[in-house]
Amino acid sequence: VIPVVCGFQGVSEAEGNWDHNHGHGPVPHGEITTLGRGGSDTTAAALGGALSRVTTESVVVEIYTDVDGVMTADPRDIEGEDGPYTLDVVTYEEISEMAHLGSKVVHPRAARVAMDFGVPLWVKATMLDSPGTRISGEVKRSQDRPWMMGVARTRDVVWVEFTVDNPEAKARGELEIYRLLGEAGINIYLVTSSETTIGFAVKHDKIAEAREVLSGRVIPVPSSNQDGRVCGVYLVGLDEGSPGFQAQFRALRRVYGEQCVHVMHGRVVHNCGMVSVIAQNTREVSGLMSRMVRCLNEAGVRVLQTADSEFSISSLIHEKDKDTGKRAVQALHREFQRDFDRSHRAS
Template identity: 30%
Template sequence: MKILVQKFGGTSVKDEESRTAAKKHVEHAVSEGYKVIVVVSAIGRKGDPYATDSLLDMVEGYHSFLDPREKDMLLSVGETISTAVFTHLLKKSGLSAVGLTGQDAGVLTSDDYGNAKVKEINTDLINHYFKTNDVVVVAGFQGVSENGHITTIGRGGSDTTAAFLGAAFQAARIDIFTDVSGLMTADPRLVESAHFLDTVSYYEVSNMAHEGAKVIDPRAVEIALQAGIPLRIRSTYQPVDVLGTLVTHVESQIEHYRLVTGIAHVKDLIQFTLHADNQQQEKVFSALASAGISLDFINLFTDSAVFTVKAHHEAAAKEIFTAHQCDFDERLDCSKVAIVGAGITGVPGVMAKIVSALNLEGIPFYQTSDSYTTIWVLIDGKNLKKAVNTLHTVFLH
């Protein structure tokens, strides 16, 4: 039995036109002899009635009085509705299809509500339905805990669901459908000269996704890598024979001399400088972790620590600093720009080019960091567009 996993994001199922475009890809896969596991996200984006953010707004968002279990109960509804609506369309079009919740599909998770970890995929039920159906539609983003409670597996969770199902069924391929044609060298909304990438490595796309390229969740890439299953990032709205960007572990398929693959970015950050000794730092970091506040761009010194947090965590972070009697400074409206490429490894002069390019444009930067394949720079949010375009011109023209 040949199995293909197709994941359709919120914009791919937002209305009748989009769902019809998605349906064509399912029909094509069935015509080629595949059994298809379709994973769907909630319909649309914030402002649309059943989008995840819209549901969250109904209970005052991050200030909700619901406990995490109750919040998951609410947020899982969006994908469940999407599953039923899309299954209806497939059946109406003559396809043999069945819709399943995450629980029905055997997605077993921990009970870490809001960010549950997938522990196991029970393949029995989907295999049972494949005996009489060509398509199984699964609600992404959700599963069930050992205690029988509905859980959600974090933002980007539908991608993760698709990857886990692909791994569990050893699928021929996992196709992630979005509203873009594939992975670009930068966000085309900021960089008009951004161009399409035919092939990228798992590591490159994972790093770009970690650094703000929102076409795929990095957890999904890591799962596919471990399972050795190829991924494609595709557009719902393009013809069925346009296959988008291939994500592969076969390094020979990557251009060996491509220094930089792409420029990614993350907006809405706050840089804090915490004036505290190492013992105070330890206590504050533990408190931040307990509050679910993730830190990035961390530099530690004997009498201070510098790091960034997401802007929506500002108030909670400052409360923790005050409770631990720590003085702090903050820099508002920061953005992180990342230069990503497997070719960076071991090549001297890349940071020098970045510094020279930003200085030439009069763009100050406040922190830098690097790994084997990524270099990060923290800048003012107002300079984001200029910085991304400048670095794209330097490295990718």
């Protein structure tokens, strides 16, 4: 018997949950609903996890796609002899990082479910008889294992930055901005913070919603003597030139006085993208960020911001033309090709 399961649908558990992915809700208990992007991968991982709890035999989940497995870059960005390599094995954490940063081979939810149950995933090509890539937590850190996993790219990103001249107001404003974006279900990337600035990136299809949530938001600043009084307010500015913003600004000045109303000046940079290098223990590898930035500069790619995590380093880039992101991926892949070659030979 071969059971066939519809992998893109599920049944809701709790009443009153808003579905941010599809813009509807609340979903009543027991109602059939779609699982969103990556629903089929997640269903397969969940079924594998459930089976692993009721059998003594080993359970493996195989996901078939249009590529050989998990590759060191998107084949659409690199073609020909210098094209990406197929990795023989990666960890759950590494594939989750790659997926969050733009790789579309496996959805991060599927990796998390498989990791929770300890079930290995295999990514294989539908039409090819290649071994594919094994994803598991049982990966030994040895010299024959590459520390470089790949280059990922996130397209259509917008950079948002706010400037505040008052450190106390900046701290309160930062908290309020993150709270509002979180409640609206808007994911942010490359978050940076200094004494007077707040910066983050959002996907292009979310910038209109972010503007609606943030622009014109009033943030009260309490007096320093902790008596509960409000000594002034800051107005979040993303559309400072609009008539509505100017009318709100004048109205607040009439209420609080001209000296007590300030603007948290916002700046929006369109036509951005994000490129990332996924590696093991990036903070223990000296010179990795300098190699990345130097490589992008030599390729004529403007770097606007950088960030790092345990498994990756990322750069926000200005995509001045449609092939800038592809050139960035190609340049980074060439820069770290020897490390990828070590992976290819080891497999």
